[in-house]
Amino acid sequence: MATSGSTPPDARTTPDNPDVAAVERYLTHLQDRICTALEAADGAARFRQDRWNREGGGGGRTRILTGGALFEKAGVGYSDVYGDELPESASAQRPELAGRSFRALGVSLVLHPENPYVPTTHANVRFFVAERQGAEAIWWFGGGFDLTPYYPRLEDAVHWHRTARAACEPFGAEVYPRFKGWCDEYFFLPHRGETRGVGGLFFDDLNEWPFERCFAFQQSVGDHFLPAYLPIAERRLGTPWGERERNFQLYRRGRYVEFNLLYDRGTKFGLASGGRSESILMSLPPLVRWDYGWEPVPGGPEAELYADYLRPRDWLAEAED
Amino acid sequence: MATSGSTPPDARTTPDNPDVAAVERYLTHLQDRICTALEAADGAARFRQDRWNREGGGGGRTRILTGGALFEKAGVGYSDVYGDELPESASAQRPELAGRSFRALGVSLVLHPENPYVPTTHANVRFFVAERQGAEAIWWFGGGFDLTPYYPRLEDAVHWHRTARAACEPFGAEVYPRFKGWCDEYFFLPHRGETRGVGGLFFDDLNEWPFERCFAFQQSVGDHFLPAYLPIAERRLGTPWGERERNFQLYRRGRYVEFNLLYDRGTKFGLASGGRSESILMSLPPLVRWDYGWEPVPGGPEAELYADYLRPRDWLAEAED
Numbered sequence: 190m191a192t193s194g195s196t197p198p199d200a201r202t203t204p205d206n207p208d209v210a211a212v213e214r215y216l217t218h219l220q221d222r223i224c225t226a227l228e229a230a231d232g233a234a235r236f237r238q239d240r241w242n243r244e245g246g247g248g249g250r251t252r253i254l255t256g257g258a259l260f261e262k263a264g265v266g267y268s269d270v271y272g273d274e275l276p277e278s279a280s281a282q283r284p285e286l287a288g289r290s291f292r293a294l295g296v297s298l299v300l301h302p303e304n305p306y307v308p309t310t311h312a313n314v315r316f317f318v319a320e321r322q323g324a325e326a327i328w329w330f331g332g333g334f335d336l337t338p339y340y341p342r343l344e345d346a347v348h349w350h351r352t353a354r355a356a357c358e359p360f361g362a363e364v365y366p367r368f369k370g371w372c373d374e375y376f377f378l379p380h381r382g383e384t385r386g387v388g389g390l391f392f393d394d395l396n397e398w399p400f401e402r403c404f405a406f407q408q409s410v411g412d413h414f415l416p417a418y419l420p421i422a423e424r425r426l427g428t429p430w431g432e433r434e435r436n437f438q439l440y441r442r443g444r445y446v447e448f449n450l451l452y453d454r455g456t457k458f459g460l461a462s463g464g465r466s467e468s469i470l471m472s473l474p475p476l477v478r479w480d481y482g483w484e485p486v487p488g489g490p491e492a493e494l495y496a497d498y499l500r501p502r503d504w505l506a507e508a509e510d
Numbered sequence: 511m512a513t514s515g516s517t518p519p520d521a522r523t524t525p526d527n528p529d530v531a532a533v534e535r536y537l538t539h540l541q542d543r544i545c546t547a548l549e550a551a552d553g554a555a556r557f558r559q560d561r562w563n564r565e566g567g568g569g570g571r572t573r574i575l576t577g578g579a580l581f582e583k584a585g586v587g588y589s590d591v592y593g594d595e596l597p598e599s600a601s602a603q604r605p606e607l608a609g610r611s612f613r614a615l616g617v618s619l620v621l622h623p624e625n626p627y628v629p630t631t632h633a634n635v636r637f638f639v640a641e642r643q644g645a646e647a648i649w650w651f652g653g654g655f656d657l658t659p660y661y662p663r664l665e666d667a668v669h670w671h672r673t674a675r676a677a678c679e680p681f682g683a684e685v686y687p688r689f690k691g692w693c694d695e696y697f698f699l700p701h702r703g704e705t706r707g708v709g710g711l712f713f714d715d716l717n718e719w720p721f722e723r724c725f726a727f728q729q730s731v732g733d734h735f736l737p738a739y740l741p742i743a744e745r746r747l748g749t750p751w752g753e754r755e756r757n758f759q760l761y762r763r764g765r766y767v768e769f770n771l772l773y774d775r776g777t778k779f780g781l782a783s784g785g786r787s788e789s790i791l792m793s794l795p796p797l798v799r800w801d802y803g804w805e806p807v808p809g810g811p812e813a814e815l816y817a818d819y820l821r822p823r824d825w826l827a828e829a830e831d
Contacts, residue, residue: 264802446767446771450767450772451778460701460772470768475801477767477798478796478797479795479796480796481574481583481585
């Protein structure tokens with residue numbers, strides 16, 4: 190989608206050049222497919238869409254569903270931004286990018302279910318390319334998905350990670366443990382000494398394989414999100430809940446806010462580089478509480494989350510022993 | 511208060527050395543006075559106190575009042591931390607501090623009233639000193655107070671700033687405009703293009719006057735907080751409110767969270783340097799909402815906040831014209 194501003198970098202389909210048009214097709218269809226499936230799973234509410242343009246070039250379409258039967262708030266965004274020159278904040282860390290035109294495309298989603306027994310989740314697939322006349326294109330893929338339960342079930346964590354492993358398997362046996370480990374490391378709140386949830390996959394700067402293979406991996410991650418999440422949501426949606434569970438969910442959502450505003454690179458970079466605030470912050474939960482000094486009742490299900498789920502674990506080895 | 515760890519830097523009362531013991535006395539009494547006055551104003555709930563120790567030296571006493579008649583959540587913290595050597599994160603920006611023992615004392619408060627017609631407020635007074643045998647002490651004061659209304663009244667902003675000016679007046683006519691301007695600049699959310707509220711005073715690194723004068727200024731700021739805030743709270747507490755006002759308050763509290771986690775130096779530095787998370791994050795509101803793409807109804811009182819109050823204004827010149 191090229192909505193405004195300067196011309197997007199040329200996307201010739203030669204072995205030396207990334208096929209950006211194919212990435213664009215994949216990502217726009219992924220957003221459509223995911224929104225359709227989430228509406229079907231919700232059964233009550235529909236996404237509404239905001240198209241937006243970026244002053245420097247490009248834009249996006251942000252889709253939000255609120256007040257559903259399953260989702261209190263679901264945000265699925267697609268963005269495609271480009272420009273003749275990278276913002277200084279982006280090239281400061283990577284001087285080789287200075288003076289290049291760039292294009293950054295991605296789908297990013299965060300789902301906040303209403304029922305505290307249904308986990309919150311986040312997924313993202315993105316592609317970046319920087320070009321200069323007479324030089325090879327610099328490009329990479331990034332993305333992943335992670336799961337944040339409130340009342341966790343071991344079988345859900347195992348299903349989640351089995352699906353993550355299945356997404357990685359065609360690309361080598363070392364891929365799942367590597368990106369699973371990166372996810373544990375990335376979604377960590379040092380001031381709480383907690384992971385954000387049970388993890389999943391996280392990768393960035395992926396360009397070590399040929400473009401076609403990297404792109405195939407991105408598609409595999411994107412395609413495995415729904416089969417990873419929907420069975421868990423469907424299994425837990427019927428569990429009755431009350432004020433206790435709701436309060437705990439709202440309290441734990443505070444950690445989600447803390448992570449996204451204190452540590453998440455996408456959020457910080459997006460806001461610092463003049464991204465569309467409402468689209469970047471669509472990840473924030475609809476309702477959140479902070480309770481000073483709150484501690485779970487020992488032996489209760491809330492204590493189990495802290496004791497057994499908010500640290501890196503080898504879910505699959507444990508399940509398959 | 512010296513609760514644990516290494517010995518606090520010596521506080522001799524000579525013209526060359528800051529009287530740290532006097533600062534400590536002032537700050538501990540200020541916390542007491544403020545808590546007593548806030549309990550009286552609330553009339554229903556009491557503060558509970560957590561004493562805590564810092565591993566590297568020092569500690570604090572965090573006081574929280576929740577579920578009151580006036581305050582949904584009020585946090586008033588005192589901390590006094592010291593050590594033989596500054597954390598690297600602190601001396602990286604100021605190489606002259608490297609290898610010095612340090613002591614940092616402060617009172618910090620955030621009040622979240624339940625009634626959306628009563629503004630949220632924050633105040634802070636702090637002192638820092640770094641010493642080394644045979645060298646002059648390096649010290650400075652910082653602090654200020656700022657007001658964040660939801661349904662603002664011009665007369666409240668004027669009273670707030672008159673009191674702020676009164677706190678500054680004995681120290682020179684240029685002091686109020688300077689620290690008022692710094693406050694507007696500091697409490698600004700660039701990604702929203704909004705100030706956090708109607709401002710007040712903000713100062714940091716204050717050591718340009720002799721110690722006694724700087725300390726007197728800190729006391730004047732600390733002493734003017736209650737007369738600045740309580741008359742406003744008392745005037746607005748009786749205003750009836752309903753779901754509309756409550757929703758707007760919860761929504762606007764999201765901006766408070768965004769500021770504190772994205773930009774506030776004290777929060778970021780505190781968490782990065784291993785401070786006590788619950789004490790640092792006691793500033794966060796008890797209940798918060800985020801609504802994607804929310805806009806105030808044109809012409810309504812919520813629109814007035816955006817149009818007239820979330821930008822730097824010379825409240826006193828306008829009032830006295």
